[in-house]
Amino acid sequence: MTNELSLDHVRLTNRPLIVCDIDEVVLEFLTPFRDFLRASGRDLLPRSFRLHGNIVLIESGETVADDLVSALQEEFFLRQADWQTPAALAVETLAGLAQEADIVFLTAMPPRHAAVRRALLDRFSLHYPLVATEDAKGLVVKRLHAGRKLPFAFIDDISHNLHSVREHAPDCLLVNLMINADFRPLAPDPGKGVTKARDWTDVAQIIRAHISR
């Protein structure tokens, strides 16, 4: 439950707030996950916008069973530091935005993986506070912003996270960014009230136009 999720380590200043997803936004996820799969004779095919059903054995073309897909994803997160790297211009753009806004990372992963992720982010000088939770992102964003009269923005690749924030924090600027170019065309349209960004340069322009109003 969100009530039990501690946000004590997140200290906000009296500036705009940018809440930012990690996988497929700040860090590459699908490309390194595909590379991780290929290292063990499997592959990820961009056939639809999901992992389950799209991981195959390279030799036979046979689709990997759903419970193994979940196990592979778990193993990848345990070993993420060996595989994941920042998306193009993510580090520089966030450093620029941090001059004018508070940045908080919000990643939808089991909290047991948070320490590995924290160390990985720090290695790339991404020292912004991290919240790792499987709670609805909208509830977390609402708690973080806490009704302050300051502009705030949320960046994510997944529509249901954007919609969760739209529901619980309707004043929040919603930005859709997905780094992987193979899966991006397969993603469902995020719909009304969500601004699509092509890359981090685009994200910076969209957010600056919002927070400098």
Ligand SMILES: [Mg+2]
């Ligand atoms: Mg993501």
